[in-house]
Amino acid sequence: MSPSLSPLRILIVAPNWIGDALLAQPLLSRLHQRLPGVAIDVLAPAWTAPVIKRMPEVAEVLSTDFRHGDLRLKERWKLGRALRLRGYSQAYVLPNSFKAALIPFFADIRLRVGFVGESRYGLLNVVHKLDEKKLPLMAGRYAQLAEAPGDAVVLPLAPAHLTVDEGHLLITVSRLGLDRSKPVTAFCPGAEYGPAKRWPARHFAELARRLAARGSSVWLIGSDKDRAVGEEIATLSEGAAINLCGRTDLAAAIDLLSAAQLVVSNDSGLMHVAAALGRPLVALYGSSSAEHTPPLVQEGSPARLLHVDGLECRPCFQRECPLGHFKCMNDLAPERVLDEITEITATTPQ
Numbered sequence: 001m002s003p004s005l006s007p008l009r010i011l012i013v014a015p016n017w018i019g020d021a022l023l024a025q026p027l028l029s030r031l032h033q034r035l036p037g038v039a040i041d042v043l044a045p046a047w048t049a050p051v052i053k054r055m056p057e058v059a060e061v062l063s064t065d066f067r068h069g070d071l072r073l074k075e076r077w078k079l080g081r082a083l084r085l086r087g088y089s090q091a092y093v094l095p096n097s098f099k100a101a102l103i104p105f106f107a108d109i110r111l112r113v114g115f116v117g118e119s120r121y122g123l124l125n126v127v128h129k130l131d132e133k134k135l136p137l138m139a140g141r142y143a144q145l146a147e148a149p150g151d152a153v154v155l156p157l158a159p160a161h162l163t164v165d166e167g168h169l170l171i172t173v174s175r176l177g178l179d180r181s182k183p184v185t186a187f188c189p190g191a192e193y194g195p196a197k198r199w200p201a202r203h204f205a206e207l208a209r210r211l212a213a214r215g216s217s218v219w220l221i222g223s224d225k226d227r228a229v230g231e232e233i234a235t236l237s238e239g240a241a242i243n244l245c246g247r248t249d250l251a252a253a254i255d256l257l258s259a260a261q262l263v264v265s266n267d268s269g270l271m272h273v274a275a276a277l278g279r280p281l282v283a284l285y286g287s288s289s290a291e292h293t294p295p296l297v298q299e300g301s302p303a304r305l306l307h308v309d310g311l312e313c314r315p316c317f318q319r320e321c322p323l324g325h326f327k328c329m330n331d332l333a334p335e336r337v338l339d340e341i342t343e344i345t346a347t348t349p350q
């Protein structure tokens with residue numbers, strides 16, 4: 001860990017989810033506006049680090065192996081002491097947990113900014129109180145931390161934006177033997193949160209068959225945890241979809257998504273990644289809602305956020321359907337998604 005070189009270096013303690021990390025990007029952008037020349041380092045769980053490394057606002061990512069619920073006080077104290085050497089003048093703590101605020105406190109960072117969260121008076125010394133009505137969007141809540149407590153968030157929020165490693169993309173395409181001569185539609189069939197956010201495999205497979213009949217290649221992109229569902233979709237699609245789930249790391253998945261003409265995704269981290277890459281997007285919502293955490297779509301990039309209308313039980317925000325019928329996703333028909341894709345592709349330059 002090298003000592004600080006920049007006259008003003010600040011530390012962000014990042015959220016634990018990929019999607020939330022992207023919703024925090026407008027905060028980073030605003031901090032650059034407010035503090036010209038600032039170097040922003042981000043302390044982040046290892047599983048989100050590849051996404052944060054692609055944010056142009058970030059100088060360095062310090063990746064950690066603390067899992068959800070881990071206290072590991074001694075390790076946090078040691079890391080905080082090590083971070084003292086880097087001379088941070090401010091820290092922004094995005095998770096609301098008590099333990100997330102410990103490292104900046106142990107690092108003796110002069111200004112420690114965050115929401116009260118779990119009664120973090122003392123650990124933080126620039127404390128914001130959340131007004132949920134005024135700030136319904138998660139991205140707005142994070143951006144609030146760039147302002148003085150009580151001051152309004154500066155709107156509009158900057159969109160999320162990730163850089164692409166073109167060389168790495170070419171290597172990945174060649175390693176996986178992918179054909180880019182046809183337009184590519186990428187499907188992201190996973191959702192770490194749980195099955196109630198996953199569109200059924202048979203629907204993805206039906207959509208893949210219809211898109212392949214129109215001359216599109218269909219790539220299934222996801223982590224090793226999505227490998228089995230990817231296999232199921234590939235089989236049901238009778239070869240129309242290629243299962244790449246688990247065959248790339250997250251950095252390669254970002255690059256592959258950047259090569260897609262269109263992305264169809266569950267409400268997941270990769271949905272936010274696709275938006276941050278400026279890809280035309282059809283997002284499928286089951287038990288969750290786009291109300292608080294919509295993707296930060298770039299200007300000129302079409303995005304359709306779909307859900308079943310008139311279903312009283314939704315959104316229930318459960319990981320698995322408590323009613324068993326799973327109508328929120330079962331009733332979201334492939335034909336409807338195809339219609340949206342048809343409209344988007346008719347208005348988007350290829």
Ligand code: SF4
Binds near residue numbers: 314316317320329
């Ligand atoms: S209860 Fe309703 S919203 Fe929740 S998972 Fe089941 S069908 Fe979906």
